[in-house]
Every structure is written in C-alpha cells, then in structure tokens.
Amino acid sequence: MSQSIRINEAIRASELRVIGASGEQLGILSRADALKMAEEAGLDLVEISPNANPPVVKIIDWSKYQYQKMKEAQKNRRSNKQGELKQMRFGMKIGQGDLDIKLRKVREFLVDGHKVRLQIFFRGRENAHRDLGYEMIKRIATLLENDAVLEHEPQMAGRNLSVVIRSK
Structure with missing residues (x-):
C-alpha cells in the first residue's frame, strides 16, 4: 500500500471535508471533530484526496479498505496478462x-x-x-x-x- 495515504493522527490539515461510513457528506469539520466522530464509530479517519481544498477524508475501516485496494490491484494485474x-x-x-x-x-x-x-x-x-x-x-x-x-x-x-x- 502506498505510504502517502494518511490515517487518523497523521492527517495534518486543520479543516477537512468529511464523508461518513455509509458515503454521506458530513460537511467541512475541524480535524479534532472528525477524529472524534471516527473514534465514536469505532472506525478510522482516512485521507482519500489530500490535494483537494480542504482535503477529503472518509470514516472507514482501514484494514478493510487496504484489503479491497489489494484485491483490486491483483485483479488488474491478472487482466493485463492477456497480451x-x-x-x-x-x-x-x-x-x-x-x-x-x-x-x-x-x-x-x-x-x-x-x-x-x-x-x-x-x-x-x-x-x-x-x-x-x-x-x-x-x-x-x-x-x-x-x-x-x-x-x-x-x-x-x-x-x-x-x-x-x-x-x-
């Protein structure tokens, strides 16, 4: 997994656009409020789009997100062997x-x-x-x-x- 994806306390921006666990927009919140919401839900705060203004973060299960990305990369590698x-x-x-x-x-x-x-x-x-x-x-x-x-x-x-x- 790439090292550029920041989670929880590694996120540096003071204001964040937060997306909830089920995909709903929660609006622009402070870093502390977003971390608190993620902690209450028992999930992680993951930076999805760091270059946006303000950065976009999502409240998701980090290990599940990593697993899905890994499976997607494997599927792409498999389909490229055709030629x-x-x-x-x-x-x-x-x-x-x-x-x-x-x-x-x-x-x-x-x-x-x-x-x-x-x-x-x-x-x-x-x-x-x-x-x-x-x-x-x-x-x-x-x-x-x-x-x-x-x-x-x-x-x-x-x-x-x-x-x-x-x-x-």
Whole structure:
C-alpha cells in the first residue's frame, strides 16, 4: 500500500471535508471533530484526496479498505496478462501433418488474444538456403491469412528467421 495515504493522527490539515461510513457528506469539520466522530464509530479517519481544498477524508475501516485496494490491484494485474507473446518454432523439414498441428495451436493462441512469434530455425547446411525459409514464412502466412496479420517483415537473427503475428 502506498505510504502517502494518511490515517487518523497523521492527517495534518486543520479543516477537512468529511464523508461518513455509509458515503454521506458530513460537511467541512475541524480535524479534532472528525477524529472524534471516527473514534465514536469505532472506525478510522482516512485521507482519500489530500490535494483537494480542504482535503477529503472518509470514516472507514482501514484494514478493510487496504484489503479491497489489494484485491483490486491483483485483479488488474491478472487482466493485463492477456497480451502475452507466445512462440512456435518450425524446422525446415517439417511435414504437412506436423505443420497443421502447430498451426492449429497458433490459432488457439490467437483466439485467446495472444501475439505469436513464428520462428523457423536453420540447421547446418540449411543456412545456405535461407530463401526457402522466407518461402515457408509466406506459406504459413497464407495458411493463417483468415486469422492473423503479420506485425512486421520476417527478420533473420542468427540461425533463426522470425516474424510476429497478431489476430485480425
């Protein structure tokens, strides 16, 4: 939790706009009156908007507020993982059946909202025929043209030819 949120006696302003435990506006009160109201309710005085004039505070249960903020942050982190980059590697001598299986898996990744890096690796003498790798990328792109678009042109990096695709 961020350290900038002040509670109870840590609040410095002399006048505060106070919001009650059930969300009702209690008006502008002195710091002492607001602390007294929070204490009577058995709750904490939490500074919600310190930059407002006067600062806005709310009478709430601090531990419950912290817990809700933590859960909200976890939910946001979980939903951000959707755009992950998956990778599928192809050898130059791949058979049609194996290619179909790998392309089916690539389509599943695309449906789930992931980007996919298609990587063709060259072994030994295959490096002398890199043009065949570019042809293979074109063939894969035409097989996936209904489902995906290329993000950039194929690039060589060492012994690998790769391209990133995303769903349409």
